[in-house]
Amino acid sequence: DADVTQTPRNRITKTGKRIMLECSQTKGHDRMYWYRQDPGLGLRLIYYSFDVKDINKGEISDGYSVSRQAQAKFSLSLESAIPNQTALYFCATSRRDRPYYEQYFGPGTRLTVT
């Protein structure tokens, strides 16, 4: 089945370490998103990409960077992890054409920074 996958599913890292979260999709979608979920806050957008050469900051991009290596791959990096980046991270994809409003989510990566 066409799908959105995220690796790793869980990760514990130490303050100051660099870490990369990876997202791959087989849906053939052009658009990809990274969201962060914190308890009591819902999800917030970190970065989004409408195609390989189009990458944009979301509302909480500070401390994060991304790379769109191919249409199917969108990676999120924490250059120097800090404890308040402990959260659940979701990758999502959507089509360029209708129904462009429908986003498909990966299973999430739970990141703990100690």
Next chain:
Amino acid sequence: AQTVTQSQPEMSVQEAETVTLSCTYDTSENNYYLFWYKQPPSRQMILVIRQEAYKQQNATENRFSVNFQKAAKSFSLKISDSQLGDTAMYFCAFMKHGMDSNYQLIWGAGTKLIIKP
């Protein structure tokens, strides 16, 4: 900026009962979409139902229906004949539509729904 508010942090009902989850939003936009997503303990985010703002008719998907009140900026979710598998966090979300939209979802904080046997 758009905001989404879910005023009920947690609700619980008996199996087979009907439950309504509340959502209000604030926007100056006229064209937008509203969504309800379900997040079970598996943490997978699952789309439950969608409403397009230009449609007056309330969306329905099997046991799930919405009450969309555009003037009041209210978008509640009704779950009929609730089942144990409906136990999950439920999120209301907003998406602006249009040429200047980045199609990001703006999320509420969620309502934890517990269905009791």
